Amino acid sequence: MxxxxxxxxxxxxxxxxxxxxxxxxxxxxxxxxHLFGLSLPALLVIGIVAFLPTAWLFWLSFIDEGSFSLAHYERMVREASYLRIFWSTFEISAVVTVIAILLGYPLAYLLSQLSERAASLLLILVLVPFWTSLLVRTYAWLVLLQRRGVINDWLQGLGLVDAPLRLVHNYTGTLIGMTHIMLPFLILPTYAALRTIDRDYLKAAASLGASPLRAFWTVFFPLSLPGLMAGALLVFVLCLGFYVTPALLGGGRVLLVSMKIQQNAGMYFEWGAASAMGVILLVATLGIFWGLGRLVSLDRVMGER
Structure with a gap:
């Protein structure tokens, strides 16, 4: 000083x-x-890469046949098909997030209870899917789930089913593929949060007469919620814009916002309609972030009281 x-x-x-x-x-x-001057190049890069395309997207959504118009937004409000697409997108994203929580949280908890060496070795298995192309993983599920695929052959061989199950080109196949792709995105932040929780809290709860189950639900689980919420939010937001896996495993029967945007831009060359759907999806995502932020801040205020 x-x-x-x-x-x-x-x-x-x-x-x-x-x-x-x-x-x-x-x-x-x-x-x-001086700090602003040092960060100015990075701010310019972020502005060019992120904010300028977003601003162009907003502007293009209000252009119809060369003039300013609200026609694209009016059509999405007026036509029920667009509402069904948005509902289907948010529904699938929410279901995948819930399934990922049910599968990923127990695994993250198990990893957090192991030694660092054992947890690191098992985390490699969680990260292995990232070493394979997303397209390859999706086609692998297509091979496994099809009517003459490995799973149906196995079920019929054991006598569990008489006819092949419809596991692909429908809602079920889309959920299975998306959950497999998104599961690591929930496990990693949740595991990182669980690893930082001091185990002395559980010992203190046990010394006060709490059973292991009660100590977990009243002490450990609330402390793990920030990491769990971060992972769940990451999975949900990624699902909102997911394209490859729903397009292949859904077989055209499951239509999400990302697929409709691709149709409008790639097949019908309606860039304004595609931009309007992108804007609505972006605004909805930001609204979810804002709502969760308000919820978390409200919980903290109530906890302090």
């Missing part, structure tokens, strides 16, 4: 007026300007 800073600190502790306050304020402003 500089001599001026030491003198200012001593003056504040003694309750005397700080004669160096204007100089310190000027130094703080200069430091902020």
């Amino acid at each position: 500089s001599a001026t800073g030491i003198e200012s600190l001593a003056a504040r502790r003694a309750g005397r007026p700080d004669a160096n306050a204007p100089e310190l304020a000027a130094d703080e402003r200069r430091e902020r300007l």
Whole structure:
């Protein structure tokens, strides 16, 4: 700390007026300007890569036949097919998120209870799917789930079913494929949060007479919620814009917003309609972020009270 800073600190502790306050304020402003100058190139890159395309997307959504219009938004409100597509997108995203929580949280909890060496070895198995192309994994599920696929042959061989089950090109196949792809995105942040929880809290709960199950639900689980919510939100948002897996495993029978956007832009060359759907999806996603942020802040306020 500089001599001026030491003198200012001593003056504040003694309750005397700080004669160096204007100089310190000027130094703080200069430091902020220097930090802003250092971060300016990164801010420009973010603005060019992220904000300019988003602004162009907003502008294009209001253009119809060369003039400013709300026709694209009016059509989405008026036509029930668009509402069904948005409902299907959010429904599948929510279901996949719930399934990922039910499957991923127990696994993350198990990993958090192991030693660091054992947990690291098992985490490799969680990360293995990332080493394979998304398209390859989706086609692998297509081979496994089709009528003459491995799963149906196995079920019929055991005598569990008489006829092949319809596991692909429908809602079921889409859920299975999307859950498999998204599961690591929930396990990793949840495991990171569980690993940081101090086990002394559970010991304290046990010393006060709590059973292991009660200690888990009243102490451990609430502390793990931030990591679980982060993973669930990540899975849900990624599902909203998912395209490859629903398109292949859904077989055209499951139509999501991303697929409709591709149809409007690639097949019908209706860039305005595609942009309008993208804008609505973006606004809905930001609304979800805002709502969850409000919910978390409200929970914290209630907890403090």
